[in-house]
Amino acid sequence: MKTNDEKYNLYRTVDSMDMTLLERYKYLTENDNDIGKLKQQVKEIIVRKNLSSIMNDTKWIELQKGIETLPFPPAYNEKLIQWDKARFRFSDLDKEPAYFGDWSSYWEEGLPVFFTIEWLEIRPRYQKYLGRLVAPKVIDITTALLQLLKEINIPFEQENGSVMIYGYK
Template sequence: MIPNQNKMRVMETIAERNLISLMNDTKWRKLQDAVINTLRFPPPYQGKYLLDDLVYPEEFEKDVWYWGDWIEGIVPFYNVEWIRVRPRYLKHRGRLVSPEIIDITDDFVNILKELSIPYRLDHDTYYIYGYISDTSILT
């Protein structure tokens, strides 16, 4: 699909669903840069995009062993409905030893606060919305 057509479909979806924009390219870039340049690892996330019905990855209820692709995975920013970040991962230590949980939650939340990025905490995950219909659920 041609990028301009894709963006037009996104804008139509935003209008049809009466969504409010919470993030713009500048805020997404600042978040992306802070995550890549200041955290010990890029935390895994689940993404929901405006033109997709499914989230990716589909399973994200438990800690995972992989890192998030914060360089190319989130773009184009204008298409991100939300991302759900789990600022920790399971570090493999061997076949007979349980994985170690590496947790950077405090550092991640500090970035969100420093950049004034609204979020919603749900259990151990942080939702960051590009677009939302009800802002009362945010921190």
């Protein structure tokens, strides 16, 4: 079993290697023992729930990189396979989010480890603050997001103003 120092060095070392984002992701998920244990737990849940995989690592990376081409990184909400339910749904909120999504990699505390994502709910709109006396402006990039998803062949569904991407169904 790796110590915390060894784990820290694993993640620090990969930054100095000349690897693509996908190669880095695969290297880290294959060499981190904790992620190996998590992967086994997720496999058991998938079998128990009788789910099928919709996305793969390559598609998640393409999405992650594609988001960088949009005018802003849209907020997202995730439901992980090991959770009974999501923390919230955007449709439960009164307003559009006033924040951006963190689409960086899991080792930078952004997106979760891809194989744990049951679904990702993306809200392609946000409220831009204009001042205390002025109502916020809603910026909408739905068209650009849908175009990106079609270009990189990611299956999606639209519901209640959100775009749903399923990792498993």
